Amino acid sequence: MTINDIAALTGVAASTVSRALSRPDRVNRVTRERIQAAARELNYVPNTQAQALSSGRxxxxxxxxxxxxxxxxxxxxxxxxxxxxxxxxxxxxxxxxxxxxxxxxxxxxxxxxxxxxxxxxxxxxxxxxxxxxxxxxxxxxxxxxxxxxxxxxDSPDGVMQAVEHLVSLGHRAIAYVAGPPSSWANEARWRAMRTAMARHGLTAARVGPFGVSRSSGSVAADALLNTGATAGVTFNDLLAIGILQRLAERGVDVPGEISVVGCDDIFGADFCSPPLTTLTAPxxxxxxxxxxxxxxxxxxxxxxxxxxxxxxxxxxxxxxxxxxxxxx
Amino acid sequence: MTINDIAALTGVAASTVSRALSRPDRVNRVTRERIQAAARELNYVPNTQAQALSSGRxxxxxxxxxxxxxxxxxxxxxxxxxxxxxxxxxxxxxxxxxxxxxxxxxxxxxxxxxxxxxxxxxxxxxxxxxxxxxxxxxxxxxxxxxxxxxxxxDSPDGVMQAVEHLVSLGHRAIAYVAGPPSSWANEARWRAMRTAMARHGLTAARVGPFGVSRSSGSVAADALLNTGATAGVTFNDLLAIGILQRLAERGVDVPGEISVVGCDDIFGADFCSPPLTTLTAPxxxxxxxxxxxxxxxxxxxxxxxxxxxxxxxxxxxxxxxxxxxxxx
DNA sequence: CAATTAATGGCAACCGGTTGCCACCCGGTT
DNA sequence: AACCGGGTGGCAACCGGTTGCCATTAATTG
Missing domain, CATH: 3.40.50.2300 (Response regulator)
Incomplete structure (x- = not known):
């Protein structure tokens, strides 16, 4: 099932077979159809490696x-x-x-x-x-x-929306729960948060960095509570969900005592408890x-x-x- | 950065370079080390396509x-x-x-x-x-x-455990919420379910098939309620979570009015509402x-x-x- | 009708490695 | 000195396609 088998079967050169399959207009119609029929019959599939080797793609x-x-x-x-x-x-x-x-x-x-x-x-x-x-x-x-x-x-823009949302709900002390320092998005979100807060004459607190796993959420939740903030915007949903779990464990009412906003709207954000307010990303x-x-x-x-x-x-x-x- | 460049640089044949890198013991130590050093220096990475082509792997x-x-x-x-x-x-x-x-x-x-x-x-x-x-x-x-x-x-075994669990909680009418008919596991679970039920002189109801998405859960939940069963074992967690959502929507208390057991223990099964009893699969x-x-x-x-x-x-x-x- | 051009298909080189086979060099034997 | 065998490294074929170039043939054109 190589190009050569087909060539032998149809009585043409291998190069013609190659052309018949990859540059159909470069070969005569009847020849081409004969070759294509043979290829179909032999269930021919070109060898990707070989193609890649010569074509470079x-x-x-x-x-x-x-x-x-x-x-x-x-x-x-x-x-x-x-x-x-x-x-x-x-x-x-x-x-x-x-x-x-x-x-x-x-x-x-x-x-x-x-x-x-x-x-x-x-x-x-x-x-x-x-x-x-x-x-x-x-x-x-x-x-x-x-x-x-x-x-x-554009999560920075989303973070601003989130801040507006929280401020309009009366929150004044809002903290950012940071993700990995090596994450570019993390810094971008933090900057957006500060900007949005500044617009209202407020300053954002920041806790973290935390790993992006639900288990990191426990630590993050405690740190968040410790800031005295009434709301937290988190680097991502995974962290937010972890925080919700920990808060539930500690008997802290969400959103009664503290509001949590996530980022990304991942699988699960809509059915965790309570369902997470978050930035829906496409x-x-x-x-x-x-x-x-x-x-x-x-x-x-x-x-x-x-x-x-x-x-x-x-x-x-x-x-x-x-x-x-x-x-x- | 091909084997030939290295060959030229070190003054040996390409075949020797190939051997130095893939069959080190086939070439003299000093030659080998010279070649390996050159390869490292030129940041050489063998071309996978070429390797695959000749070696077949x-x-x-x-x-x-x-x-x-x-x-x-x-x-x-x-x-x-x-x-x-x-x-x-x-x-x-x-x-x-x-x-x-x-x-x-x-x-x-x-x-x-x-x-x-x-x-x-x-x-x-x-x-x-x-x-x-x-x-x-x-x-x-x-x-x-x-x-x-x-x-x-071995989810069939798990399904049996689930049935035992439910029966021990007093359930007598238990339904299986089926997944795609083309799924082998689906049939295996259903068989296990019937066997386990039969052991207690009970017969399992079956609803479905349903697609494995949360949205299918709505239909599934309604069908499940309709059987009059007090408990449902579902093909997988995705479906189970969808069912929980729909039941919550309809104001049906879980597990007060009906129990739901999932399968697989996927991400989210532990933080949905209520957290899902499920077969934890490795x-x-x-x-x-x-x-x-x-x-x-x-x-x-x-x-x-x-x-x-x-x-x-x-x-x-x-x-x-x-x-x-x-x-x- | 000769000349130019377009269509078609074969040849062979090439992509970058791998590997069988052979030649050569060396030291060790007898 | 002739012989042997192991260690090394080169040659060249091969993996399976792709593609530039050329020869052949047919069609077009002045």
Whole structure:
């Protein structure tokens, strides 16, 4: 079932078979149809390796996530997968285990076996990213680096909405519950929070950093309570859900005593207890857009892209974890 | 940065470079070290495609899931990913979108670009699976097919535990909320359920089939209530969580009026409302084991495997969605 | 009718490694 | 001195396609 078998069977040269299948207009109609029929009959599937070797294109894209079990990535993976399949490409999933070193190493390793990579939540320093982007098509998600294409979810804007929401409910002491320091989005959200607070003459407290797992939520919840804030905006939903659990354990009423706002609207945010008020992010769309940008980039290698970065809007979804500030 | 560049730089033949890197003992120590140093310096990474082409091994394994957003797979993906990385292999993730046809098509397409595949929740008929397994190393998850290696989570046993639990709480009318008919696990669970019920002289009701999404939960909840059962065992947690939501909407008290038991213990099962009593499955372990079996198979191609199928135990995790049967 | 051009298909090099086979060099034997 | 065998490294074929180039043939054109 190689190109040669088909060539032998149809009595033409291998090169003709190759053309009949990949450049149909380059070969005579009757010859082509004979070859295609034979290929179908023999159930021929071209060897990707061989194609990649000579053409230099692997039709494969790597998606690097920092933790494959983080529900945030589910949507991203899905969106990317959909768009890739539509284009006939394959998805190589890589879990960097939240380590910049491992990320760099793996990136280096797959460098030559993929056409491009999508970096979701890269932990790499800007400098390193630039270097990588220069030698390999890259699209980042939620990370802005000069001269690197990216799709970023506008959570800073969402954070502002969240602050407005909380302030309008009478909250004055609001804290930001920070995620990993190496996360670009984390800093962006914190800045947005301070800006929004300042607009009302308020200053935001900040606790953390915390890991992004539900278990970190316990520590975070205690730290949050300790600030005396009546509301907390968290780096992401995973952390927020962990906080809700801990608060329930400690018998703290949400939103009666304290309001909690998450970020991303991941799976589970709508059915945790109480359902989480959060910034709904178009995660799946982000995955699709990232792939589109990458594929577009691949087709116009060398050209300067029209849009370097796409900003996706978020909106606040109000559920039951936020409510009026408690009377003092 | 090809083998030839290194050859030129060190003044040896390309074949020697190849050997120095892949069969170190086949070349003299000083030559080898010189070559290795040069390789390191030039930051050489072998071209996977080229290696695959000549060696026939791609060091890549495909994982087929029926729906990448189903939290059940997160753990599986994670486990597989971990074990694969440890072995230096890459993971190709494929979403079959719950279609047997697409599954077959994609399987066929990647056939030659992976060393083997792991089929999580295959929708393919047994016959087709046998054919595929004959021409490609395959390990299935939660699916038992003669002559195909598999790792199956012993949820039937778990279902029996669940029935015992419910019966001991006084339930007599228990219904099974079925998942997709094409799911092998679905039938296995239903059989286990009937057996367990029969042991107590009871017969189980059955509703469904339902899709495995939370939204299907609404329909399922109504159907479940309609049977008059005081408890329901569901095909999986996703469905169970959907049911809980719908029941809450309808003002039905869980577990006061009806108990619900899920299956798998996915992300979210512990923090939904009420927290779900469910069969805790070692999902991540299943992923790891599946990969181990596959890699083991690859190393001993042609040999008859020692164990064709590995059965992983489950246990019942009791939370708040199950309780005593209501008095009539 | 000769000349130019377009369509078609074969040849062979190439992508970047891997590997069987052989030649060569060396020290050790007899 | 002739012989032997192990250690090394080069040659070249091969994996399965892709593609530039050229020869052949047919069709178009002045």
């Amino acid at each position: 692997t039709e494969t894209v790597a998606l690097l996530v920092s933790d494959a079990t983080n529900p945030f990535y589910f949507g991203l993976i899905r969106g990317a997968q959909q768009q890739l399949r539509a284009a006939g490409h394959a998805l190589l999933l890589i879990d960097t285990e939240d380590s910049a070193e491992l990320e760099n190493h793996l990136l280096h390793k797959v460098r030559r076996s993929v056409d491009g990579v999508i970096l979701a939540a890269s932990r790499l320093p800007e400098q390193t990213l630039s270097v990588i982007a220069a030698e390999l098509p890259v699209v980042t998600v939620n990370r802005n680096v000069p001269r690197v294409r990216s799709v970023v979810i 995660i799946e769309q982000a995955g699709r857009v990232a792939v589109s940008m990458l594929l577009d980039h691949l087709e116009h290698l060398g050209e300067t892209p029209s849009r370097q970065t796409v900003l996706l809007p978020t909106h606040l979804t109000i559920r039951q974890s936020s409510g009026p500030a408690p009377r003092r | 791609t060091e890549t394994v495909a994982l087929l899931v029926s729906d990448a957003t189903n939290p059940f797979y997160f753990g599986l993906i994670r486990g597989a990913q971990q074990q694969l990385r440890a072995a230096g292999h890459a993971l190709l993730l494929i979403d079959t979108e719950d279609s047997a046809e697409l599954e077959n098509h994609l399987l066929h397409k990647v056939r030659r670009s992976v060393d083997g595949v792991i089929l999580a929740a295959s929708r393919l008929p047994e016959q087709t699976l046998s054919v595929i397994a004959a021409e490609l190393p395959v390990v299935t998850v939660n699916r038992n097919v003669p002559r195909v290696r598999s790792v199956v989570i 999902i991540e372990q299943a992923g790891r084991v599946a990969v181990s079996m596959l890699l083991d198979h690859l190393e001993h191609l042609g040999e008859t495997p020692s164990r064709q199928t590995v059965l992983l135990p489950t246990h019942l995790t009791i939370r708040q969605s199950s309780g005593p049967a209501p008095r009539r």
